[in-house]
Amino acid sequence: xxxLGASLRxxxxxxDTAIPFYERxxxxxxxxxxxxxxxxxxxxxxxxxxxxEAELELLRxxxxxxxxxxxxxxxxxxxDLGAHVLAxxxxxxxGSMLLAMHPDGSVFEYVDHRS
Numbered sequence: 001x002x003x004l005g006a007s008l009r010x011x012x013x014x015x016d017t018a019i020p021f022y023e024r025x026x027x028x029x030x031x032x033x034x035x036x037x038x039x040x041x042x043x044x045x046x047x048x049x050x051x052x053e054a055e056l057e058l059l060r061x062x063x064x065x066x067x068x069x070x071x072x073x074x075x076x077x078x079x080d081l082g083a084h085v086l087a088x089x090x091x092x093x094x095g096s097m098l099l100a101m102h103p104d105g106s107v108f109e110y111v112d113h114r115s
Contacts, residue, residue: 001077002069007047011060015039015050022046062099065109071096074110078102 012018019030019041026044033040038051038059049059068074071089078100079085086107088098095112102108 001074004067004069005045006067007042007045007065009047009049009059009062009064011056012048012050015041015048018048018050019043022048061107062109063106065111068110068112071098071110071112074098074112075100078110 010018015032022041022043023030026046028044030041030043030048033042036055038049038055041048047065049056066074075085075089075098082103084101086099086101089096090098092111095114097109097111099107099109
């Protein structure tokens with residue numbers, strides 16, 4: 001499995017207030033989207049999220065988002081190593097994703113981006 005990078009997941013009260021700080025810190029512009037009622041902004045290595053507390057409570061349990069070359073390959077390796085796939089793989093607008101719990105109990109989101 002080829003890991004391409006990672007994003008730090010940060011839940012914020014107000015996305016519009018948080019974005020300028022992270023844009024200046026990361027030296028780039030935010031790319032905004034929405035997932036299940038949660039507003040999301042990707043800024044460099046930061047993934048900012050804001051929305052209903054019930055949704056954020058679940059999202060806070062995910063340690064980080066890991067970009068990989070191929071989510072299906074990641075699923076095979078994770079399973080072989082004793083990780084438990086909690087959700088997915090499922091298609092996304094950019095590729096596919098899965099949630100996996102590592103043997104130590106930490107939860108990560110794995111994503112790939114396909115043309």
